[in-house]
Amino acid sequence: xxxxxxxxxxxxxxxxxxxxxxxxxxxxxxxxxxxxxxxxxxxxxxxxxxxxxxxxxxxxxxxxxxxxxxxxxxxxxxxxxxxxxxxxxxxxxxxxxxxxxxxxxxxxxxxxxxxxxxxxxxxxxxxxxxxxxxxxxxxxxxxxxxxxxxxxxxxxxxxxxxxxxxxxxxxxxxxxxxxxxxxxxxxxxxxxxxxxxxxxxxxxxxxxxxxxxxxxxxxxxxxxxxxxxxxxxxxxxxxxxxxxxxxxxxxxxxxxxxxxxxxxxxxxxxxxxxxxxxxxxxxxxxxxxxxxxxxxxxxxxxxxxxxxxxxxxxxxxxxxxxxxxxxxxxxxxxxxxxxxxxxxxxxxxxxxxxxxxxxxxxxxxxxxxxxxxxxxxxxxxxxxxxxxxxxxxxxxxxxxxxxxxxxxxxxxxxxxxxxxxxxxxxxxxxxxxxxxxxxxxxxxxxxxxxxxxxxxxxxxxxxxxxxxxxxxxxxxxxxxxxxxxxxxxxxxxxxxxxxxxxxx
Amino acid sequence: xxxxxxxxxxxxxxxxxxxxxxxxxxxxxxxxxxxxxxxxxxxxxxxxxxxxxxxxxxxxxxxxxxxxxxxxxxxxxxxxxxxxxxxxxxxxxxxxxxxxxxxxxxxxxxxxxxxxxxxxxxxxxxxxxxxxxxxxxxxxxxxxxxxxxxxxxxxxxxxxxxxxxxxxxxxxxxxxxxxxxxxxxxxxxxxxxxxxxxxxxxxxxxxxxxxxxxxxxxxxxxxxxxxxxxxxxxxxxxxxxxxxxxxxxxxxxxxxxxxxxxxxxxxxxxxxxxxxxxxxxxxxxxxxxxxxxxxxxxxxxxxxxxxxxxxxxxxxxxxxxxxxxxxxxxxxxxxxxxxx
Numbered sequence: 001x002x003x004x005x006x007x008x009x010x011x012x013x014x015x016x017x018x019x020x021x022x023x024x025x026x027x028x029x030x031x032x033x034x035x036x037x038x039x040x041x042x043x044x045x046x047x048x049x050x051x052x053x054x055x056x057x058x059x060x061x062x063x064x065x066x067x068x069x070x071x072x073x074x075x076x077x078x079x080x081x082x083x084x085x086x087x088x089x090x091x092x093x094x095x096x097x098x099x100x101x102x103x104x105x106x107x108x109x110x111x112x113x114x115x116x117x118x119x120x121x122x123x124x125x126x127x128x129x130x131x132x133x134x135x136x137x138x139x140x141x142x143x144x145x146x147x148x149x150x151x152x153x154x155x156x157x158x159x160x161x162x163x164x165x166x167x168x169x170x171x172x173x174x175x176x177x178x179x180x181x182x183x184x185x186x187x188x189x190x191x192x193x194x195x196x197x198x199x200x201x202x203x204x205x206x207x208x209x210x211x212x213x214x215x216x217x218x219x220x221x222x223x224x225x226x227x228x229x230x231x232x233x234x235x236x237x238x239x240x241x242x243x244x245x246x247x248x249x250x251x252x253x254x255x256x257x258x259x260x261x262x263x264x265x266x267x268x269x270x271x272x273x274x275x276x277x278x279x280x281x282x283x284x285x286x287x288x289x290x291x292x293x294x295x296x297x298x299x300x301x302x303x304x305x306x307x308x309x310x311x312x313x314x315x316x317x318x319x320x321x322x323x324x325x326x327x328x329x330x331x332x333x334x335x336x337x338x339x340x341x342x343x344x345x346x347x348x349x350x351x352x353x354x355x356x357x358x359x360x361x362x363x364x365x366x367x368x369x370x371x372x373x374x375x376x377x378x379x380x381x382x383x384x385x386x387x388x389x390x391x392x393x394x395x396x397x398x399x400x401x402x403x404x405x406x407x408x409x410x411x412x413x414x415x416x417x418x419x420x421x422x423x424x425x426x427x428x429x430x431x432x433x434x435x436x437x438x439x440x441x442x443x444x445x446x447x448x449x450x451x452x453x454x455x456x457x458x459x460x461x462x463x464x465x466x467x468x469x470x471x472x473x474x475x476x477x478x479x480x481x482x483x484x485x486x487x488x489x490x491x492x493x494x495x496x497x498x499x500x501x502x503x504x
Numbered sequence: 505x506x507x508x509x510x511x512x513x514x515x516x517x518x519x520x521x522x523x524x525x526x527x528x529x530x531x532x533x534x535x536x537x538x539x540x541x542x543x544x545x546x547x548x549x550x551x552x553x554x555x556x557x558x559x560x561x562x563x564x565x566x567x568x569x570x571x572x573x574x575x576x577x578x579x580x581x582x583x584x585x586x587x588x589x590x591x592x593x594x595x596x597x598x599x600x601x602x603x604x605x606x607x608x609x610x611x612x613x614x615x616x617x618x619x620x621x622x623x624x625x626x627x628x629x630x631x632x633x634x635x636x637x638x639x640x641x642x643x644x645x646x647x648x649x650x651x652x653x654x655x656x657x658x659x660x661x662x663x664x665x666x667x668x669x670x671x672x673x674x675x676x677x678x679x680x681x682x683x684x685x686x687x688x689x690x691x692x693x694x695x696x697x698x699x700x701x702x703x704x705x706x707x708x709x710x711x712x713x714x715x716x717x718x719x720x721x722x723x724x725x726x727x728x729x730x731x732x733x734x735x736x737x738x739x740x741x742x743x744x745x746x747x748x749x750x751x752x753x754x755x756x757x758x759x760x761x762x763x764x765x766x767x768x769x770x771x772x773x774x775x776x777x778x779x780x781x782x783x784x785x786x787x788x789x790x791x792x793x794x795x796x797x798x799x800x801x802x803x804x805x806x807x808x809x810x811x812x813x814x815x816x817x818x819x820x821x822x823x824x825x826x827x828x829x830x831x832x833x834x835x836x837x838x839x840x841x842x843x844x
Contacts, residue, residue: 186629
């Protein structure tokens, strides 16, 4: 218990609290602007922490990290452009909600569920951190491959009613993932002699193009067809009954988001899509998913934020970073002469428990800042479209470039924008493409490493974790097929057929 | 300090200024004053260098080991070179994008680039055509040896155990960080020097995942550098068997070098500073001198030691000769091991 007291004292020092607040405010901006990622924000702030004590320094970075993952949902809701990659799944239901004038509700849901997801993640982290090391280590190359395959199957099956188009989109994403240096042998693939393509098509510019530019183009087209009444944000409040309906989705998504976050490398994007999928799969009434179901927003946001705490687990217990953001956090600690790893719990309890307490405080600050700001965000919708969308395009260019000062990324973004526009027109969902691009490298290098390790044998599929994932994959593929077959049968028997649902 | 000035760049690269400015705008209030007052019209070829800020291109992501090292050096060099040094991260293509751009800049000495062994090694794998002739060397600032390590629970207690297992035909897996990385050459060269069958390379996306694979028991050993596995070594979860440097590492005084074990093999990664070909000799000399002074800075030296980075300095002329020799040696090795 004394550890917790030390943690409380460390997290509640005036400087820590101040820096948390600064981090949270900065994170709001970083997360809300597409192209500025939480990782970038942490990298920029990192040198400032060198001059601080470890705990306050870490609080500054974590404040930014936590609130950026929440605020990524703001443009996802208002403009259908995810501010951070983890908010891509939020677009699925938040977009339609905003279109029918419920942006205010979606904003409130994203805020509350982000905070709840984040806090649940921290609680799980505090309880499970010691055993998480084994879980993280049990995820080898074979498991990564199977996880990626499972997630891909899930994404494709999400677009039921348009499974073929979803699969097509995922395959485009996967083939884009082949561009660049071969992950196993140093061999350049599909780079057309351009060194810029050696490290592959970078993900953020594609995301900005597919969502930001494509959406702007669609809106331009609409403006040409004649003026439309701009959507309003609507009311921001939800009734107690509405909140209660979101509770199960939020809880389960937080749990699964945390677990996916522990597997290093998978991250918030995968976590939110998987959570979205199981929420939909286990819902009694699936018909509204993809058409503005609040549960979709709740589960994507809860999982995305819970994955942060999951990602911190390998850092604390193994001293090994799970992703780029935690690599920077480790950097912030090692600079101070602190070595993350299992001994941290005994050598610097103030830091470990201060981190747990601090994260909870950070989420409460995010809630506060979000509550104060939500109406303000909503007023974005009042900006006339002929001003809004050009600004979005400018921000998209800026965001793509700012990522790593690479002019080539702007070109990637523009191409992705045009492709995204054509896909929108053709009714091909863009989200499987995004997920394919994220998972392609994980699946490929996982498979090839597993084959090297097993000397060319596929026996790794029969290991417990892999086998579980394989079964889940088969279920994910089979369910929509079975459901479609049943619907056909029912239709043949003259009963009312289930309408295929179009998700995008 | 360097970071704070990112938003106050010279107007030369307008868009970038905007982008960096937006990212740190909130932090900048007041810190830009005066930084734009230097005179750009002065000649850059002669004794007046530097008359304006120097751009220091780091071809890797912000926050990584190489970036942190570069920023520390830049902070010291701002004082010794007497001008602003602005670090820009141009990542991509395993460091090739930034290196190529930095070397293609106007040869006036105002664009400095951080070169690493891996960016040059890429040429031997046919994915780049940068060779030492395309580089004007300024200084080598760091060299880290590969350390062959196993997990704490491994049956191999010494490098002799490990090599004996290889000689017995055991299929040994070694995790490395990235395809075509120098660490594959490290153990492949070691195996050749010890005259045992080569181990199997299992490449991962960086040193972190390579370590996780070792801790999780997926591979038998790793050949990443001692700096990268230092935390785990000191925690006792990773057991270092041999250092592939000329001397033992300061933070691993009990771990023998390969040479001590009778295997004539050295494998290191290095980091150095370079400018575009054609930069006037007086400018190179000036950079050489003020970077040497920055390298000797107490703060920089202390930071390098704390982090475990190998301190190893070569001046411009020495580094240029050494680059050519190192490049040739790596090329021969890639060919003879049939890796390329």
